[in-house]
Amino acid sequence: MIFFHGNAGNMGQRLSNVSGFYHKLNINILMVEYRGYGLSEGSPSERGLYVDAQSALDYIMHRTDIDVSKIMIFGRSLGGAIAIDLASRLEYRNKIWALVVENTFTSIPDMAQVILKWKCLNWLPPCCHKNKYFSLKKMAHVMTPTLVICGSNDALVPPAMAKELYLRCGAVCKKLVVMPGGGHDDTWTCRDYYSSVQQFLVNVPPLPGEIGPFFDDDTNSTKRHTIVHTV
Template sequence: MNLKLESLKCLPILAVVLLKCWRLIVICLIFFLLVYWICGALVALLILGCALSLYSVSVCFYVSQDHLLFHPDDNNYQSRKLVQTPSAVQLPFLNLFVRSLDGTLIHMYFIRQPEPAGSIAPTIVFFHGNAGNMGHRLQNAAGLYATLHCNILMVEYRGYGLSHGCASEKGIYLDAQAALDYLAARPDVNQNRIVVFGRSLGGAVAIDLAARADYSCRIWCLIVENTFTSIPDITTSLFKYTWLKFVPLFAYKNKLVSKDKIGSVNVPTLFISGLSDTLVPPRMMTELHSQCSANYKQLLQIPNGGHNDTWACHNYYSSIASFLKAAESYVPSPPSSTVEAV
């Protein structure tokens, strides 16, 4: 019964693959008929068998890409069950479960400054990188809370930590939108001081959110750290195979093409690039900075910053504080929202 259900789940994915590849399929059929006519049935069937085998492998690869890209268990095999709470680093917090835009239940921590500061302080929406859960980023959150005197909304993507569902590009974008909607529904949050922060995978999520006109109007500033230009670009960079450059974009189920979206970002934007990052080439951060359309943007390059430890480097927090200070004159125009926690 379970096997039958899993097979049914794959049908929409197979339909998408067929729709995207129908021209290729038609060409292959015409080629097969020509070979059959010229060379006979045996050669034609041999070629057809090879083509079907290649197509089957391609479909399996396409379907499995979510599992290849998203790694909620990487930092700890119990990362889907155990999520450290902010109290572990002496932070006050609300434990939240919010419905995403498609109904998926996502987990969040709202770490808030005490009143009266909490109602006027900036609020950072924190989108973490791949691997593990938001509990693995609490030391960084504690540093932001203490040095910037801000509120922090830590967001757990679907399929990560205690959030329900399975991770996908479309899904994590919906989760980011739901997080901003949640803040918009809180009268005790300064709606003119919402900062969206994303590291690595979270940077792609943050850029997508800030590039959407209906959400960028709610964002005061955008901060992205050690993020990539796109999944095809980072795949080519990591695996060094020349042929990967010729893989068409439609072959990637999850694309996260931030370089095509950053031109639509108009809010003040800080790009934090660890120059010792061996996972995401720093040139990708430079490219995103150069293509960003924001009137006020800054590229902060940290010489000793690695992919996951740039936040621990000297002057990291003070540089963010200086950027936010310089962006004070920018005022977003947020609409109202009615999203509630469950």
Template sequence: MPRTKRDYVGSGFSTIQIVSRIVLAVMLEFWKICTSALLMVLLIFWFQGGFLASLVLVVAVFGIFYNAQDLLLYHPNQPPQSRLYVELPSIVNLPYENHFIKSQDGTVINMVLIPQKKADSPTIIFFHGNAGNIGNRLLNAYGLYAACGFNVLMVEYRGYGKSQGSPSEHGFYMDSQTAMDFLLKRPEINKSRIIVFGRSLGGGVATHLLTQPYYSRFICALILENTFTSIQNIGAVIFKMDFLKYVPSFMLKNKFCSNKRMSNIRQPTLFISGLSDNLIPPKMMQELFQSSASSFKRFVPIQGGNHNDTWTCPGYYEAIASFSREVLNQVKSQNTSEDVHLTLETSVHNV
């Protein structure tokens, strides 16, 4: 169905609201920092002269810009109380295990495993977006559990919900590897039936995990939903500033360059794109699809799907279930072929 003028106005208004909230939060944080910084610059100017004061000012502005990127990107306190209260799967009558696991650097992160009763069920690792906590995604997890038959491992990044630490790109990557380590130690988890799912910011975490040789060999498929090509590209879109595309990479604290990684990912990949996404342009999902090196990839456009509610739209779970069946059947065929080959080799050797 074509979008109406009202849809575009609503979409534009939503974008303005998002940007306004981000700018206000950043301004409040900077006000606390800048008063002390300006006092320091004035004192240096008074005692040491203008050149040194100017140099310090340039360094301070760069530091503010560099560290402000975290404030713009990570929102663990939205909605309010997200760091204090995390709902558990029991509220939707799902079985679960709540684990607190040390990441590689010692940071303790919170993970919730929702296990199927059926043995040998496929497992999906759920990497969520840049706001809230895993409790805000329980209804989505319920759908993946009930409609698709997955064990669901929900990963709460450092600095989010009940996890320790502060958000960072490198830290999130370590957390994703911690999630894989957790699954690989579980004897009941079939190591050939692990699927990685990433929505929005979680897409950047997921694509990085797929490019790590040790872990990627255990991952049979990747699912990306409403994610971006890179932080640099999406920043230029949200703030309507094209020059951000040309900012040197050393000035970017967070990159999440999924577009550069897709050419190295060959696992079957499903791209789910909400066509009414008012935050990340659907064309970015198209770009990721085009740059994917996978020989088994699917692109599923979801009519009416917004950035955060695509999972509520008709056809969503059907697309994931159909894709996963294809992948798992392929995995089963490969395993059967390997078993037959091994049996033949053994027979020839015995003869």
């Protein structure tokens, strides 16, 4: 798993969540610290964070001690926008096995309307926003099996945005999970959080060209699933 964290803080503040992934799902994790965050040099920018994500995946693809056919990317909030951008790029489409995004938004202009509640923002051209992160538009180009998670009590990013992202996603294998009581920063502490991720990954088919097609238990035929699920 390549882990892209949210806007506030740094990757050290996500260690408890990452420890859960490691111990409960038995997976290895690469935590990415964006430019300008934590101890990383430079200044953050939308383009810069996209490049950081691409560099992380390129690095993993050149490792010889891991199974590069099962690389998944995870992003929470801002990290979700970064993960969606990475998965939407044609050059990386067949390199990512699974995408998991949590409590992420459709775009920065959409979030500006939610937070500021200024109706005049509806008429503001996108070029007026310094950062855009047009995740909803990019989701149509995401063909990677995708899990969209949101907390029902997220007071920052409206849970309705998760449904929009799910519906727009171009993947055949996709799943939407709403965690009851989950807030923006603590959805990962909900009871069924890790088991929901695990159940999704069990149904993710292999990358194109890899050995071992996904078989349906009942028909024993090759089949991809589209799943909508609320825990």
